[in-house]
Amino acid sequence: MEDLLRPIYQERASQWNTQGILMIEKKNPISPNTDKFDVILFMIVREQEVPLFVKHYELQDKKAALYIASEEQLAEWITIGTNRRVIDWIINGKVLFDRNEFIHLLRGKLLDFPLEDRKLKIGIEFSKLIRRYLEGKDFFDSKHYLDAYNHIVHSLHHLARLAVIDHGFHPELTVWSQVKKIEPEIYKLYEELIAGDEPIDKRLELLFLASEFLIYSRTKTGAKHLLEAMAEKEESWSYHELLHHSELSKYSVDLSVLVGYLVEKGYIEVEQIETKGKGVYHRKYKVVE
Template sequence: MNRRPDDNQQTYLELLRERMDVQAVLILPESDMLVPFREGTFYIVVVNHSHVDTSIRRMRIKKQVIVEQQISRWQLEKGAVNGLDERLAMMLAKAEILWDKEGYMKHMKQRLSRLPEFLQKKNICREYSRLLRFFHETKERLQQGMALDAYHSSIQSLDSWARLIVYEAGENPQAAIWSQVKQLDYSVYKLYEELSFNAEALEKRIELLLLAMEFWIISHMKNSVRFLIEVMEKRNGPWSLQDLMNHPLIQDAEIEVPLIVDKMVQRSLIQEVACSNHQNGDEEICFILLG
């Protein structure tokens, strides 16, 4: 149940309404785990400033604590195109609108709930690369007899897998992500459940997870790396690894590019070619798309 403003807090809200720069006011549920403080009513205040850092203020009004987080329209507009900070996106999705000038925030919440196709592909590629990394870590640590370390890596791989499933559905990950995944892909949810609660030996549970994960990684690869493929399609010639990693669309995307490129070569999605000769006779290995 939401914290409704009482008589004392109405004074605070009236002051916000009188401010020319305030576009909307939202309130978070009192039991929400995203709230950084256990005490106080949490408000999100949307302002018209061109650029405002997301800042939090804690105030006391007539012995009652109010927590206020400001966010600018500029940040929201940018987030609708490029994606918001994940925690902030979750908060806005859960927050109830108390006051909304010209219906701006109602429309913005709808925009933020839908992932732009470009952002969806980028997020899928990022989580796929993380899934690959943690899959290999899990396998290697299990082979080395480090069962608990392998278990830790397997949980991280499942987290990336879960987020990938959510992004494929065009949604943003929620705080209770496994409840979300249960509705979207029950088979992946069941693997997480089996790893956590099955009575078999830990090593056996991890081995079974790795088998299922490897099959999924192979069968979903082309779709999962679509973002990287479309970047490479922008050039007719070969790409060096450094060219790819420095590309403006990839540079800040947190994608494990070398790992994905290696896997794409193995699956014949791209091919290695020599693209430059150095004075000492060394050849740099570059990559071109295949069919």
């Protein structure tokens, strides 16, 4: 297969912009890891006009796809977790080209999973967990049980990924097999939700109670990245400042709900700053010491 693909990647390998090229072959007949293609060529470049370029090929009786991602796009995928397949591609793919050990060093960083990288990913997962949980609880209180079920399933996925990251591993596509070994308590909750015999409203009621405890017990860990960023200055922060902080901007729309949750739980305090309007105040935020 590699011989057939060589004309596709050989010219690009010689370009200064190319950092590394990996080949990922399909493992089974239905393989979401390769989007049902027989093989993926994954190329990382320093920069390009678009963050991701994709091209599809047919060669003999095989299907192949070429993915060319910029380093910036790759960093976003790894940090925010929007393309979890890429972790598997980098760690398990066959290296076809590696400029100055770029892929070798990247693999080492992913496997080591430094504490600073973990704190950011935990923070992002925790913010997504809070949003899904609160939205699910709102649906449950309104007796929209199927919508509540959908949200609590997603919140448990975020809780599972958070637990895996906290143990020093990257969440894989098969995250539940990881969680079963690492945090069996979370796995049991998930199992009870999807396979329990009780009516859906009863299952959800129990899950929300259990989840609330698990979420609260992880608040200190989940909020650490945000609180450390806020502690960079003694003055209070406007929400605009938080949203455009170089690290916190990665939380995107989930930052607001996380800040609100931490205010409610006493980790962040609100300062009211007078405006020109009578009885109207700016709302600013500060870490509780």
